[in-house]
Amino acid sequence: MQTSLLVISTALKVLLFPTYHSTDFEVHRNWLAITHSLPISQWYLEKTSEWTLDYPPFFAWFEKFLAMFAAQVDPKIVQVDNLGYDTLATIYFQRITVIVSELVLYWALQRMLTVMGNRPLQKIINWSLILNPGLLMVDNMHFQYNGFLYGILVHSLVDAKQGKLLRSGILFAALLNFKHIYLYIAPSYFAFLLRAYCFENSENSIRSRSWISAFRPFNFLKLGFSVIVVFAASLGPFVALNQLPQLAGRLFPFKRGLTHSYWAANFWALYSFADRIMIVLVSKTPLGQYLNLSLDTAALSATTRGLVGDTAFGVLPTITAQHTLLLTVLLQIPSLISVFRKPSFDRFIGSVVLSAFASFLAGWHVHEKAILLVTVTMSVALANQIGASPNMGSGAGALAESKSGSTVLTPRDVRSFMIVSLAGYIGLWPLFFTRQETLTKVLITVIWFVVVGTGLDQCIPKPAKDSGFSASGRSLLRHFTTLERLYVFGCVPVQLYVNLIHELLFGQEQLAFLPLMLTSVYAAVGVVYGWLLYSATYFSPSKALEKKKTR
């Protein structure tokens, strides 16, 4: 039990009650009302509010469960036509449900602590996740239930680590029916469970043996049946009501544009930025004539405004949903193959991270909040590596690989994690455009960065010769390259401009897209860099190590 963690996080979350809550607050209030006051047949048809139910059925049931209490607190909360109801009691109630539901994450992390091993060091991951600025911002300020959902995901991953693959699969299937954003990492789960659970001898690659003799039909049926049961429980009623197309239309609104209201920090942010640059070049300089580029004038006002809608590009080719899907799959395939060849937990969790990366970077209409999928799964991967590391001070730090076969934590892992987290969380800052939230979001991010950066630094096994403390001064960024330090410190002037100087220079209305664009592009650079670094770690050294091992 980490009582202090629970107490501190709860206290902070309650203190954050009066912070700005977004329209998602009303979204969830509306869902409480829909699920409580209407029969199931109406759940996905109801459209009094513009915030229609667009999460899968399990989440709707979850809301129905919460609504039982909501009706006790104040019956007005659960009235469908009571739009925009946000009395103090309503806010307190809904905020409290978030805090209570996040106990699932706390529970999952306590399990992780025991399962992964190396308790004293691994605690930092729990601190990092429970007091995660991303989760705090999105759940406890902006208002969503991610902590609860990521709790289920971590449970599932811990089960996978423990070898309880069936349970892991069932939990993940359930998770998909809570929120379909987890489809982003479904390919990794599919590859891993298929290979590890439905084929024999899962830890080694099957080369000499024939695939057919290794196949375990009974496990395959068990897994398949379980997953089908989960989906049937979720979707069954709506199949019976003949509402499946309606439900699918709600869950997958492909009519939305390539980018979300402001650009998530991914490829398309960079792409859109490149397009903006090209527009300026083409319209203001004679470059366009040389290159024979034409300007799509209709597109000029579209993306800059940063509103939800179709994204059009001025110079560069338009991106369609098919393109993004293709690119995502292409980016995911290498790690999937790797998992399929050798389905160890290390490879699986790495592949989950890379799938999340791929979907975030290349997906269609990605929300900036989806970065949590990357950082949370990366945290689990780090916990796994810390668990494999020898205890600090034992002097065996030089071992690159422990007896469990997992790779230990390297500076490179920490660097990529810290940079992606920093970039991703700064990418969340524009969610809070009210001035009074600026200090809060900056402080929780910066304090997190310093404390967790230090904690992870402590987890990196030292070379045997200077085991324990290095007498020379340690600094948080000592493993970072010059370029990376530049990036980290570069955040300061960029965000100073975005949050302060821009408004002093131009006011609130003029050039409103500029700070958003700056944040997105700067964050996108960090996320892409972190992804490259992580991929490099995933694909190169482990292979080299395996070769050594086989020799």
Add this chain to the structure above:
Amino acid sequence: MATTTHRAKGAKLKGSKSKDNTSLGTNHASTFQSSKTVTSSTTTTTRTSTPPPQAQASLTKTPKLNSAVYRYATWLEENQLKKTGAWIAVGIAVLVRWAVSLGPYSGFATPPRFGDYEAQRHWMELTLHRPIREWYSDNSKWWDLDYPPLTAYVSWICGYVGNMINTDWFAWKESRGFESEDAKLYMRATVLVLEILIYFSAVLVFTQRWFANKAWTRKHTALLLILLQPGLILIDNGHFQYNTVMLGLVLWAINSYLDDQDVLGSIFFCLALGFKQMALYFSPAVFGYLLGKSLKQGFFGCIWKLIKLGVTVIATLGLLFSPWLQSQEEILQVAHRIFPVFRGLYQDKVANIWCAVNVVIKLREMFDVQELVRFSTLATLLSFLPSVLYLIAKPTKRGLIYGLINSSLSFFLLSFQVHEKSILIPALPITLLILDEPAIASLFVTLATFSMFPLLRQEELTMPYYVLLAFWAWMTSSSFSSAPKFLQFVAVINLLFIAAVHIAEIAVPTPLPRYPDLYPVLNALWSAAGFVLFWLYFNYRQFATVHAPNMGLRVTKKRE
């Protein structure tokens, strides 16, 4: 791991030891010894769970620390994050304050008079638009300026800067009762900035000086605990006041006295007085300490020191009040504003003796105001007299802190016209003893915060109140592990009572229609009883502990 840190500490302690010879500590050898064993015990406990018997023996002398805060400080030290640690502490303190700031303030959206927020805002408006000599005579019947000049000057600066951002906020007469998100943000920011500049810095320096030859972890633990004292946060950043400026200046005075810079300290103390007259609660102790110290210097040394101090005080106060010293009339006007004796014996329900007695005997009906003023002044004088006399006789630095506690508690309990918020004044020196008297200080802060609940409830600041109070109780709960059984029992009873009152109030808002004020009266009686006990305890401590050789740190300096 243990050896390296130990060596590092050893080197550091050597450094402080040599400093001891010149400036600090008559018995530095013993403090050096105890802090060394504490260090070794902390490093061993991180490795093995059972400390060696020698370390255990030393732990009985200095209060044991096993709180989450202390573990965190140890972790910072292990990772050589000492410098960054201070910044993180400031960040955490600011984060908590800012979160509380987002809530409502005194008089939020409650026309026609609004509250303390409007008073402060109006003073900014007043000082910005009126000539300086009219500040105290402006008779607009709207939140007259009734704080001393430094508040007025600071208001002028805040008003001036704010006026550059938005002229609506402090427009003359137009802006009365003006409320907007941005104005609130600005006002909140002024509190926070002044607090960081004056109070945070003072606390940081205090922990450096008070725990001068103690481990860094101790300093840092004290820093975090003092900065997270809930009462001050709730009143300044929730209710809206600038108490931390006054308390910060007092703390700077204490810091200077700890460093034997008595003239500088007196300047700070006069500035505190010039910011908020409540700093007078401390003045008997400061006076006693300085007088006692002067008397120790021989005849001519004493005269010279008293002249220096007297000139300092007169010059500082004179400078602050200089714009209004032209005529007797003006002086009286300012004095009348600053000391409004006409307001009554006490406001609302205060946990002091008069209010408690009033439940049984209706004092205000039996005596007129003049009699009450005289009577309460006499009672106050008598109650702080023993402590001050003792301080004159034995002007030690530790004694100064106890003297500050005793005189301010006396004022709170017995003086005329006390606000419930005034408990924050004795709470400052008591909070400073958070590692020297951990259980008592924790208990006092808990009770003090509870005593302000009726005020906070009016302003819908209950949620941050519950969180910060519970957090404080949790954070300091380990202080009781080494406390006497009796004290543990008292602390548990106190928490149970507080919880019971809050739960009852939520469940049954008005149990007896005849007594609508039942809960505030219960609160006031319980708190007043507690504060009287604290007053007795701290008087006892002042007489008993100053000689005790091993009670924490001795910062007394002996002149050759």
